Amino acid sequence: MSYHANEKGYYGEFGGAFIPEMLFPNCEELRQNYVQVMETDEFRREFQQLLKDYVGRPTPLYFAERLSEKYQTKIYLKREDLCHTGAHKVNNTIGQILMAKKLGKNRIIAETGAGQHGVATATVCALMGIECVVYMGEIDIARQAPNVARMKMLGAEVRPAKSGSRTLKDATNEAIRDWINNPVDTHYIIGSVVGPHPYPDMVARFQSVISEEVKWQLKEKEGREHPDYVVACVGGGSNAAGIYYHYLDTPEVGIIAVEAAGKGINSGESAATSALGKVGIIHGSKTLLMQTPDGQITEPYSISAGLDYPGVGPMHAHLFKSGRGEFISITDDDAMTAGLELSQLEGIIPAIETSHAFAIFNHRKFDKDAVVVINLSGRGDKDLNTYIGYFKI
Amino acid sequence: MNRIKERLNTDKKVLSIYFTAGYPNLGDTVPIIHELEKSGVDMIEIGLPFSDPLADGPTIQESSTHALKNGMTTELLFEQLAGIRKTISIPLIIMGYFNPVLQYGVEEFCAKCQEIGIDGVILPDLPFDVYQEEYEAIFKKHGLGNTFLITPQTSEERIRKLDAASDGFIYMVSSASTTGAKSGFGEEQLNYFERIAALKLTNPQIVGFGISNAETFKAATANAKGAIIGSAFIKHLTQHGVSTIDKFVAGIR
Numbered sequence: 001m002s003y004h005a006n007e008k009g010y011y012g013e014f015g016g017a018f019i020p021e022m023l024f025p026n027c028e029e030l031r032q033n034y035v036q037v038m039e040t041d042e043f044r045r046e047f048q049q050l051l052k053d054y055v056g057r058p059t060p061l062y063f064a065e066r067l068s069e070k071y072q073t074k075i076y077l078k079r080e081d082l083c084h085t086g087a088h089k090v091n092n093t094i095g096q097i098l099m100a101k102k103l104g105k106n107r108i109i110a111e112t113g114a115g116q117h118g119v120a121t122a123t124v125c126a127l128m129g130i131e132c133v134v135y136m137g138e139i140d141i142a143r144q145a146p147n148v149a150r151m152k153m154l155g156a157e158v159r160p161a162k163s164g165s166r167t168l169k170d171a172t173n174e175a176i177r178d179w180i181n182n183p184v185d186t187h188y189i190i191g192s193v194v195g196p197h198p199y200p201d202m203v204a205r206f207q208s209v210i211s212e213e214v215k216w217q218l219k220e221k222e223g224r225e226h227p228d229y230v231v232a233c234v235g236g237g238s239n240a241a242g243i244y245y246h247y248l249d250t251p252e253v254g255i256i257a258v259e260a261a262g263k264g265i266n267s268g269e270s271a272a273t274s275a276l277g278k279v280g281i282i283h284g285s286k287t288l289l290m291q292t293p294d295g296q297i298t299e300p301y302s303i304s305a306g307l308d309y310p311g312v313g314p315m316h317a318h319l320f321k322s323g324r325g326e327f328i329s330i331t332d333d334d335a336m337t338a339g340l341e342l343s344q345l346e347g348i349i350p351a352i353e354t355s356h357a358f359a360i361f362n363h364r365k366f367d368k369d370a371v372v373v374i375n376l377s378g379r380g381d382k383d384l385n386t387y388i389g390y391f392k393i
Numbered sequence: 394m395n396r397i398k399e400r401l402n403t404d405k406k407v408l409s410i411y412f413t414a415g416y417p418n419l420g421d422t423v424p425i426i427h428e429l430e431k432s433g434v435d436m437i438e439i440g441l442p443f444s445d446p447l448a449d450g451p452t453i454q455e456s457s458t459h460a461l462k463n464g465m466t467t468e469l470l471f472e473q474l475a476g477i478r479k480t481i482s483i484p485l486i487i488m489g490y491f492n493p494v495l496q497y498g499v500e501e502f503c504a505k506c507q508e509i510g511i512d513g514v515i516l517p518d519l520p521f522d523v524y525q526e527e528y529e530a531i532f533k534k535h536g537l538g539n540t541f542l543i544t545p546q547t548s549e550e551r552i553r554k555l556d557a558a559s560d561g562f563i564y565m566v567s568s569a570s571t572t573g574a575k576s577g578f579g580e581e582q583l584n585y586f587e588r589i590a591a592l593k594l595t596n597p598q599i600v601g602f603g604i605s606n607a608e609t610f611k612a613a614t615a616n617a618k619g620a621i622i623g624s625a626f627i628k629h630l631t632q633h634g635v636s637t638i639d640k641f642v643a644g645i646r
Contacts, residue, residue, distance in 0.1 A: 018491060020448040020517035021542035022566060024551075163454050164444060176447050183546055183569045281492040281518065282445070294466045295496030296444040 003248035003315070003324055005204075009197020012322060014314035017196035019284045022180045026188070027284075029103065031198045037102045038095075038205060050094050051209060054127070055084045057091075059210075061217035061373070066345040073366035076227070077348070077376045078214055078243060087351065087378030088207060088239045089120040093189055095206030097124040100187035107131045107186040111161075111175040113140055113168030114305030115147025116351075116378065117191030122156035132156040135174040137167035140305065147382065165299045169310055172283050192236025193313035196284030200241075200313050207242030214373055215246055222371055229254040229366065232375040233357040234327075235271070235307035237316045239377035244319075254326065256364075257316060258357045260302035261329035271300035272329035273312040274320045282311040288320065303332035303386065304352040306378075330359040336390050338362070339380065351378030352386060396484040396512045397538065397561045400435055401597050407619025408610065408645060409436040409599060410626050411488060413456040414473070415465030416442075417630055422473045424635050430483050432642035438515065438621065441470060441489030448517050450573035452624040456631075467497045471505050478510035486540070488515040499528055503535035513538040513561055521555060529558075540564050545585045549592065556594040563596050565589060565617060567603040573624025575603045578612050590616035610645050 009015045009031075017027055037043055051057040059079045068075045080088035093110075100108060108125050110132070112118030118134040125132035134151055138160040141148055151158050164170040172195075179188045193200040193207075215225040230247055232240035234257045247253035262270035270276060277288035282297060289311040290298045302308040312320075319325030330338075339355030342348055350358065354377045366372055380387065387393065401407060410429050414422045422439070429437055442457035442465050449457070470487075477485070487506060494502045494516060506514065514537055519528070524539055532539050538561040543552050545568060556563060567582050568575055578586075582603070589598060597618035604613050605625035613620040622645065629641045 016520070016523065018518045018520060018523070021547060022448060022517075022544050022569065022571075024520075025544075025546040025548075163451070164458060169445065173445055173447055177450070177571045180448065181570050181574060278496070280495055281490075283447075284518070291492070291496065293496065294468075295493035296461060297492070298444075 003319060005197070005201040005315070009201060011314045011318035014287050014317040015197055015200060016286050017284055018281045018286060019196045022183070023176070023196070023284070026179055026183050027196050027198070033103060034099065034198050034202045037099055043098060043102065046098055047095055051091065055090050055094060056082060057209065058213045058217070059083060061214060061221065063221065064346050067342065070345065071361040071366070072368050074369065074371045076218070076371065076373045078210060078373060080210065080239065080375060080377045081348070081350065081354070081379035085120050085123050086381060087116050087120070088210065088242060089117045089191060090123065091209055091242065092191065092203050092206045092238060093117070093120040093124045096187070096189040097128050097130070100130070100189070101128065103187065105185060105187035107182065108189055109133045109135065109175050109178050109186055110189045110191060111135050111168065111171040112191065113137070113171065113308065114382065115140070115144040115151065116306060116382065118156070118158070119147055119150045119154070121189050122151040122154035125156060126154045133178065134158050135161050135171040135178070137161045137165070137171045139166045140168065140171070144305065167299065168308065169297060176283065192238040193241045193315055194236045194283055194285060194309070194311060200285065200315060203238055204241040204245055204315060207238050208245035210239070210242035210375065211244065211246040214243065218371070218373065226250060226253050227371040227373040229256055229370065229372045230375070231256040231258065231357050231360055231372060233258045233307060233353050233377065234312060234316055235260070235309045235353065236311070237313035239375050241313060241315055243373065243375040255319060255324060256326045256328065256360065257319065258360055259327060259329040260304055260307035260335070260356055261331045262301040262303070264331055265329055269301035271302040271308045273310065274327040275329055277312065285311070285314050287311050287314045287317040303335065304356065306351065306353040307356065328360060328363055330356045330363070334359040334362065336387070339387065340391065348376065349380035350376060351380050352383045354378050397436070400484050401562060401618060405435070406614040407435040407599060408642070409438060409619055409621040410434050411438040411440055411621055411623035412626060412630065413440040413442050413453060413460050414470050415460030415463045416456040416627070417459070417634065419463040419465060421635055422470065423477065425638065426477065426481055426485070428635060428638035429642070430481055432639040434483065434642055435619065436484045436486065438486045438488040439470070441467060441487055441493060443490040443493055446490060448571055450571040450624060452573040452627050456627045467493050467502070471509065474509045484512045485510070486513040486515060487511055491516045491519040500531050503531050503537055506537055507535040511537065513540055515540045515564060517542055521558065525558065542566050545569060545581070552592065552594070556596055559596045561596065562618065563594060563598045565598045565600045567600050567613065570602055572602055576605055577609060578603065583612065586613070586616045607645050
């Protein structure tokens with residue numbers, strides 16, 4: 001059994017392409033070409049070159065000595081926070097902008113919640129000199145002003161999504177509507193392992209560079225490619241897909257996914273999709289999603305804007321349903337505490353999304369000699385105001 | 394489905410109207426259907442509102458959000474429509490997104506449609522291959538037709554495949570757009586209408602998206618069997634309410 005997508009884009013019962021006919025030609029063009037394009041020598045060369053010289057890869061795999069000492073296990077940090085633009089998101093946008101160029105597209109659209117993917121998209125569009133429109137919920141625009149300014153400085157147009165709840169899911173709807181209206185010249189750069197096939201698989205492949213590096217880096221440090229556990233936070237799930245990717249079909253590597261419980265799973269203000277979601281369709285994908293009994297998609301909550309997506313990538317829905325992945329949800333409070341702890345034990349201020357993953361050590365015991373690799377998916381600069389407000393710094 | 398076929402089997406050009414159930418007021422569903430039939434409309438698409446209508450422009454989005462706020466649900470819509478066939482004889486189609494149907498239960502949904510006398514379903518985000526593999530048998534068992542969409546970008550090969558799998562009509566999306574996005578037809582659309590007419594498909598085509606008045610209705614039906622008006626009708630409801638529906642319809646043909 002494989003935990004990768006099959007050729008129709010299904011992970012077990014999850015995935016597929018539940019799209020209106022208006023999107024069929026767009027997705028079909030991508031579906032027919034993405035693997036072939038990615039596997040050409042030219043594409044690989046350009047992608048690797050940009051990841052090395054522009055993004056700053058490989059990112060270090062760092063043994064966190066003081067954190068390991070405290071929790072009595074061996075903890076390694078995969079330093080995606082050191083990527084250009086401050087998070088793993090840029091791995092995917094570099095890959096997709098090259099894909100868009102190969103497919104002859106001259107206009108890019110993207111959705112963004114907190115603005116990280118929007119910034120990563122605006123960055124690569126500036127790099128390539130391609131027109132860029134980023135859809136962002138009206139509410140998110142108001143609460144993420146620095147990232148809006150970054151996108152504008154990079155030359156992108158930020159369009160407010162004014163429909164529905166005016167947050168990430170609505171920004172995604174608006175981007176999809178734009179793509180329906182501009183089917184020929186435009187490529188849609190989705191920011192996570194969500195959306196219709198082939199997006200979840202394509203984005204996972206671009207992010208798979210994370211676990212590809214972990215394999216040889218861990219070999220150097222521990223003499224083995226396989227850790228005992230890989231841990232990541234999951235909203236849509238792209239950083240998680242990246243660090244799981246090369247271990248998905250290696251059962252001796254435990255997969256741990258950390259979701260945002262918000263104010264508590266039963267508080268009515270949560271984003272723990274595996275616990276609260278039911279099978280349904282969101283943004284063209286069959287997956288677990290938070291919804292009313294009547295099938296209306298509900299608005300999730302987390303202190304971290306990057307984790308409050310009402311669905312989850314189909315890869316992760318399958319990891320959950322099959323039992324291959326261990327899913328844990330962490331509250332706002334526990335995540336914030338873990339973020340502060342990492343700052344003070346290791347001198348690294350993580351993004352609040354990432355802080356959720358670090359809270360695992362207070363919720364789960366690991367053996368003393370277990371090797372745990374945790375994806376440090378983003379840095380905390382963007383979250384400083386939230387940290388300041390929370391800790392009254 | 395037979396009601397649809399009978400209606401399409403005349404010389405007359407077909408006018409079909411879409412509206413969102415539960416809008417402007419929760420209780421307007423049945424009065425709107427009565428007014429539409431009385432005004433001479435040939436077919437009705439009853440929109441089942443969804444929180445995230447991907448293929449729709451602002452007008453239908455807003456009407457959907459409003460209808461959901463009013464308290465519209467799948468169950469309530471079925472309750473409102475119970476007994477509708479005592480008074481209404483034109484074809485009734487339910488149009489919506491797949492997720493609410495999936496949550497209701499596809500089999501239960503189809504059974505309920507049959508019980509009420511619904512003739513067909515349009516679920517734009519239920520893909521053709523999934524429909525064929527998993528749901529066609531259920532739809533057929535309950536006498537329901539599923540209508541497929543084609544767009545100017547749909548290949549001839551795919552159009553032929555969709556035509557072969559259709560039983561009723563083909564929903565011809567007039568241009569690459571969401572609903573209500575464009576008004577009027579350019580040369581590109583008119584060429585597309587002629588290109589499709591020349592394919593001589595088995596199923597008649599009904600054009601939707603971009604039809605808002607007598608002029609666009611006439612242009613759309615020059616080659617096709619009929620046309621569907623949605624956003625323009627919803628705008629009319631927003632401005633003038635249910636009581637002047639006859640005037641809106643009279644202005645179309």
